[in-house]
Amino acid sequence: MPQTRRSAQPGATLGGMRITCHQGDITVEEVDAVVNAANSTLMGGGGVDGAIHRAAGPELLEECRRWRAARWHDGLPVGEAVATGAGQLPARWVIHTVGPDRHRGQTDPALLASCFTRSLExxxxxxxxxxxxxxxxxxxxxxxxxxxxxVAVAATRASTVEVDEVRFVLFGPEVLAAFEQALQE
Structure with missing residues (x-):
């Protein structure tokens, strides 16, 4: 899939953090960490979660199992984040976070914002x-x-963490357009 790289302004930075968005495949991003839109089990699933688990290989699943056994027995809570190695991905880490599910009544934007802020932390x-x-x-x-x-752009802009670059890597043109608009606001 061809990638389109865009930012609010070419080279736009906020407090030293460069924030961009583009359409692409997050599993091939050459960054230090990719964020996984995980389910609470941390055992893989569909969408981004399944793609990251497939691309990373079995070592990712094993590390997630260790996290579940050691700390998150009942699953990773919505809005929380945890880091693992990245297995065979070009990234060094995978940061797993569980987003709120509107179908389950999880409609609080603060829960969604927490996914981004906790992942950055x-x-x-x-x-x-x-x-x-x-x-x-x-x-x-x-x-x-x-x-x-x-929510994602506002949470990222409000973050005080020392990260040089945040890339929003989006699957389709409609989502890309939404992020482009949010970056311009």
Whole structure:
């Protein structure tokens, strides 16, 4: 799939953090950390979660199992984030976060914002300087792409973490347009 790279302004930065968006495949991004729109089990699934697990290989699943056994026995809570190695991905880490599911009544934008802020905090804690995000909750979890984009961009801009670059890597043109609009606001 051809990738379209865009930002609010070429080379736009906010407090030293460059924020861009483009259409592409998050599993091939050459960044320090990719964020996985995981389900609470951390065991893989569909969409971005399944694609990341398939591309990373079995070592990712094994590390997720260790996290479940050690700390998240009942699953990773919505809005929380945890880092694992990235297996066979070009990234160094995968940061797993569970987005809110509108179909289950999880409609609070603060829960969605927490996915982005906690992921950035975890990225900083492992030393990641560049992070790629998908449109968390904008797929099967039923959130409108425009709302996800506004929340994601606002949460990223409000973050005080020391990360050099945030890339929103989006699957389709409609979601890309939503993020482009949010970056221009």
């Amino acid at each position: 975890v990225a900083e804690s492992v030393g990641a300087r560049s992070v790629a995000f998908p449109a968390i909750s904008a797929g099967v979890y039923g959130w409108d792409a425009d709302e996800v984009a506004r």
